[in-house]
Amino acid sequence: MENSPIFKPLLSTTHSPINAHFSKNASDFVVRENPLYEFSGSGEHLIVEIQKKDLTTAEALSILSGESGAKMRDFGYAGLKDKEGMTTQFISLPSKFEQNLNNFSHEKLKILNTTRHNNKIKIGHLKSNNFFIRLKKVLPSEATRLREVLNLIDKNGYPNYFGYQRFGKFGDNSKSGLEILEALNCGDKKVFGKYNPKLRDFLISAYQSDLFNKWLSKRVEISRFSECFNANELKEIYKFDKQTIANLKSQKQFFKLLQGEVLGHYPYGKVFLCEDLDAEVEKFVARDRTSSGLIVGAKAYESKDVAKEIEDMFFEEANNFKHLMNGSRRYAWVWIENLEYKYNEQQAQFSMSFTLQKGSYATVVLKEILGRDIFEI
Template sequence: MKLIYPLNIQNEFVFNSSPRDFTVEEIPLYEFTGEGEHLILKVRKKELTTWEMIDIISGYVGIKRKEIGYAGLKDKHAMTIQSISLPAKFEEKIAAFEHPQIKILEVTKHNNKIRVGHLKGNRFQIRLKKVLGLQKDKLDSGLKWIKANGVPNYFGNQRFGTDGTNWIDGKKILEGTLKIRDKKTHEFLIGSYQSYLFNQWLSKRMELNLMLEKFSEEETETFMSLPQGSLKGSKKQPQFYKLLQGDLMMHYPYGRLFEVEDIQEEAERFMSKDIAPTGLVPGSKTKRASGVARMIESQFDEEMKLYGARRYAWIQVSEIKGKYVEEKAHYELSFTLPKGSYATNVLDVLRGSALEY
């Protein structure tokens, strides 16, 4: 099923994921102290994965990859800026580093190694092409909707590989029909399957949200095979993403996990961007939803030895700006997302369509 967002738009534009049209800048979790045992490099790269960039730098200074710290993995087909750390004793050697695809923009020091997840979010700059006349107005309208409502927090295509089938291998590993000896590859493929299940669940919830836009609660219950009365009061919630009894929420953009009790009260807090609903990334030692929310969630839950998590189902987009360059038919777009979120979710809302898996 192709899901259409309630923006009354179907917008066509061209986006090329390339260093010329796509820039990502990491926002550090904290300020670096300027002193300590770790050298902090603010690095700009293009047409390289973060791992490829780390391999080049670690090879140059003569250390193992694991001695270099990083906060997150950045797109290959983009101009990306991020911070990495390495032992401060290599300060003099790194001063002479040169590479056609890597530029060190700043050097400082810190008392800790950068760890995975040590970032607030990412700032994106995107150039859309072949934007003509009415399309510009549609993009303006879409940005206004996103600013007010936010976007679904699907995992991006990067999780699923070039041909989008990594999750299939992850499923085979769990079924015992595929063996991968390398531990990191093994965990990565299962992680891809976890991401796939989350996306499938979120698509189902998006389907429910969209049905409630067009049909009554009773009709939606019938279409979705839910118990009679289970959606009572959901349609009058002010926000697009409707909360269900038993949903697990978290304070936004981070905080404590808790279960929905008074739906209308929590819907108002969600609308004010104080809290947000979460979805299940299946795995062990992870809290499950209850009630009607669990009825939907359980369809996309599987036992696996990897740790699971609760992931925000819906995120807010901040610092949104759009500029139309009429003579080039370009639309220059910038925005900030919390860590772990993908720019493709914003672009899919602007196109007027949801991701398909």
């Protein structure tokens, strides 16, 4: 997975790699979804809390479809969960199929609870995800380093990259997405027969995600260099004007904000342009707002000034296809919540748990923690 030829973004952490073994299995990688709202307990939609292991969300729904008689389009879910590991999430289906699930039994899929609600669950209808991760073969010296870097990430936050899962087993989803956009832009209708609509949209989103990761990696680089180099050296490297360099050097937090970038109220809320940089930096440090990156498309909120100049370095190539994508913004810098960790020296195991924003990847956090690709031994 991690050996595929996809772009590898720059980490915000700079420590040498930590030696620990990670296996994405049902005992060592556990995910629990937190719904966006409380379910009412009544209504025409059956809400089912499912626990799955070694199944994708689509595979789990296919099993439930075969058992209940509901069609795949009848199901609602807030997001796709990893195939590897143990994951718990909520799905919805019309309540008329409830009786067909009364005796449901499957070795890889369990129904934990059911209730009712008046709405179908839709993509994005989740608040956050809780993660549990266990690392093995951890020496005491490495456990000390893990504590230190976890405390650092807990304090500073981390770059909200898209994880490797977005880009496919062979890392070619982004390339396929670009090929689809080029074909659609030229009026080539063969692409409609080659990919079903959901797969087509997913591959296009992988292309958007790849551009986002490359842009965010540059912003992490600028933030790093702003701490390592003096003003004259920064001017030589980036050709920024004096005011931009002064703004970068004056910020004490790791991730540096830029004049004219699109910020978002945090942990949720509307986006807006950064006009009073000093005031916004204070609110960023207080975790009241954060930087947002472009998910390129026709309806995305545009940045200005130096922030736009940097975005254009990465997103300009997609301008010919903007009309084929809606576009949006994605938080660029986020924070973990509810961090806990424990080291069992006798078993040489280090366990951790934390909560992440919806759409954020625990594997991205783990990469920051270990300082390397997560499946390297």
